Amino acid sequence: IAGITQAPTSQILAAGRRMTLRCTQDMRHNAMYWYRQDLGLGLRLIHYSNTAGTTGKGEVPDGYSVSRANTDDFPLTLASAVPSQTSVYFCASSKSNRGPGELFFGEGSRLTVL
Amino acid sequence: GQNIDQPTEMTATEGAIVQINCTYQTSGFNGLFWYQQHAGEAPTFLSYNVLDGLEEKGRFSSFLSRSKGYSYLLLKELQMKDSASYLCAVMDSNYQLIWGAGTKLIIKP
Numbered sequence: 001i002a003g004i005t006q007a008p009t010s011q012i013l014a015a016g017r018r019m020t021l022r023c024t025q026d027m028r029h030n031a032m033y034w035y036r037q038d039l040g041l042g043l044r045l046i047h048y049s050n051t052a053g054t055t056g057k058g059e060v061p062d063g064y065s066v067s068r069a070n071t072d073d074f075p076l077t078l079a080s081a082v083p084s085q086t087s088v089y090f091c092a093s094s095k096s097n098r099g100p101g102e103l104f105f106g107e108g109s110r111l112t113v114l
Numbered sequence: 115g116q117n118i119d120q121p122t123e124m125t126a127t128e129g130a131i132v133q134i135n136c137t138y139q140t141s142g143f144n145g146l147f148w149y150q151q152h153a154g155e156a157p158t159f160l161s162y163n164v165l166d167g168l169e170e171k172g173r174f175s176s177f178l179s180r181s182k183g184y185s186y187l188l189l190k191e192l193q194m195k196d197s198a199s200y201l202c203a204v205m206d207s208n209y210q211l212i213w214g215a216g217t218k219l220i221i222k223p
Contacts, residue, residue: 107155
């Protein structure tokens, strides 16, 4: 593993189903983030974690949950997917936990909810 | 509210120079970032400005004026591989990143 790995890269999901997007980093970065990217909009922060064991809500947290049991992993869960959650999801990390310095992004997970 | 404005799309010619502007209104300021994002790929870091002035890095330069709430990214000697979206982001007083929608740059031969 080099950098940030996300899985799956692409998924089609029926509405109402539960889905977990996985994110793993090997850079020992303190801070990790989940963003969604939609056409015509800037990246929007869903949840973040400044250090293992802590999480916080971003701009659009509703319908999503996260956990940070250790430094490397930061999974994002959709408890009951809805079509408005169709998006490209990016996991990112940064060295600093006092606000994001340079962000390193995973390759993204394209999610379609039908 | 907080706002980042960038042009939606720009077109330029291979070998030329292009300037992508970004204006911002945020609650406080702790720096401005530019990222490059090729279609279907992840954003990658280009530059960070926290003080006024020009930062040069090879063919790319980034300028900041905090008093005007304004930045630009200057790309010189354009190459076809520079076709991408360029994202402007500002870190506010709470160290949260506010992102613009991005500028899609199309390079023509």
